[in-house]
Amino acid sequence: MEKYLIKNKTTMYTFITAMISYIIVYGFELTHFTLSIDEEPMDNFAQTLSAGRWGHALLRHYILPEPYVPFFTLMLAIIILSATSALSAKYLMLSRLQSMSFAIALAAIPQMAYQLEFSNQSDTIAISMFCSVASLVSLNKGSLKGCITFIILTIVSLSIYQSIFLFAASLLCVWIAVSAIKSEMTFNVALKKVVLFSTLTLAALMLDATLSKLVASHYNVMISGYLSAIVGWGKSDLNQVLNNLFSFIRSYFTFNAAFGMNSFPLVVIPLMAIIVGAILKRKSTTLIIFASIAVLLSAFLLNLAIGTGLPPRAMTQIPVVFAGIFIIAVVFYNYNISALYVSVILLAVGASASNKLFYSDYMARQADxxxxxxxxxxxxxxxxxxxxxxxxxxxxxxxxxxxxxxxxxxxxxxxxxxxxxxxxxxxxxxxxxxxxxxxxxxxxxxxxxxxxxxxxxxxxxxxxxxxxxxxxxxxxxxxxxxxxxxx
Structure with a gap:
């Protein structure tokens, strides 16, 4: 009972830490609602159905306010994102200080600014992320019921925003690395988990595509070709596609990515520390190194799959990759207090960038x-x-x-x-x-x-x-x- 209460307190502390962090990072938009590009339509139902985001459309149509409510919609998104951070930390089985550091680091890369800028989807995006993490928790139960729940939750996540399922893919790699450090994971078990995740995710993708067409047809809306239009493979010269991909990925490591993402290249430091430490300690070396590198590469899974760069709002794995590699190093070296200090510094940098982004939008509206x-x-x-x-x-x-x-x-x-x-x-x-x-x-x-x-x-x-x-x-x-x- 005492152990259960301690775990609950850790989850509560993580949730509060995450919520404070998100409020600091997105405080200007929370207190100064600003109309942004794509926020001008008052009814997005047909448009989101057409884009295959039928879950978002139905949520807005029947439950959540359409298109949004200033302050309320963003605050709801922050609460759900905070719950997602707490659930993610719990899934990774982190200690209290580690969980708090992870939650802060997750908010410190303001990639979500490029999502929360669009109030007409900010709360549903948060719901999609929560479902994505919850699906992993269900999958960990290892039962048929857990697998079915995983598919259902993944479909819900996909129906809101198609790329969010990759958030779970990155988090799964983080979990494997953390478990390997604790000697609770073998290479064979990790491989089985990845195969099971991939198989069930593929099933969810196929079911979501079918449901998307059925729901759109029910409301007499035609599915747009936007997603297929952005695919690069087969539409351009192979060398050109590869060069574009290389240039795009390189931008994230050379401080040339979208504004606010310039802390991301710092992941190379903890990653190198993990690799060197694993080699020196010779403890689950292969799995720790492999899983840690997989975490980093997972940030660009969607880019590799479709053969093109993407706008920052679609790079939904960036925060969990950044926080994930950071926390793997923290667990590996057991630097709990130091990690908390570092995460707060990273948060300050991210908050500065995020609030500047939203202020630039605010000033654009003054000019308009x-x-x-x-x-x-x-x-x-x-x-x-x-x-x-x-x-x-x-x-x-x-x-x-x-x-x-x-x-x-x-x-x-x-x-x-x-x-x-x-x-x-x-x-x-x-x-x-x-x-x-x-x-x-x-x-x-x-x-x-x-x-x-x-x-x-x-x-x-x-x-x-x-x-x-x-x-x-x-x-x-x-x-x-x-x-x-x-x-």
């Missing part, structure tokens, strides 16, 4: 709001009697407002709604509506074609003559370059 006001005011100054609820508006081209806080290597962070996609009318309309700036009427197909032609002769913004009322349509020429989305 200012531009929006200038555009609307110009319309009314030139045409005082106009009724924008009845007169269509067409945006020609794109415009990038000044944002001194924008970070070049931060993916969507800091981007403007008036520049994304090279100028996307539908995105601009939805942004202006979601931000309560204006509810603009879009032109019909014939008006769009005419506006594209008439807009050519107009000067570009910030020239106020960029705004013109032509044949019943307000044309706003943001730049001279049209994109396919300007329609």
């Amino acid at each position: 709001n200012q531009l929006s006001s200038q555009l609307i005011n110009t319309i009314y100054l030139k045409y005082p009697s106009i009724d924008l609820s009845k007169t269509p508006v067409f945006f020609y081209g794109s415009f990038t407002p000044f944002n001194s806080w924008r970070i070049p290597t931060a993916d969507v962070f800091g981007a403007s709604f008036f520049e994304w996609d090279g100028g996307n009318n539908q995105r601009m309309y939805k942004y202006l509506s979601a931000a309560n700036i204006a509810d603009l009427k879009s032109p019909d197909t014939a008006q769009v074609e005419k506006s594209r032609l008439m807009g050519e002769s107009l000067p570009a913004w910030p020239n106020r003559d960029a705004v013109a009322l032509v044949d019943g349509v307000v044309i706003i020429k943001l730049s001279n370059k049209l994109s396919d989305y300007n329609k």
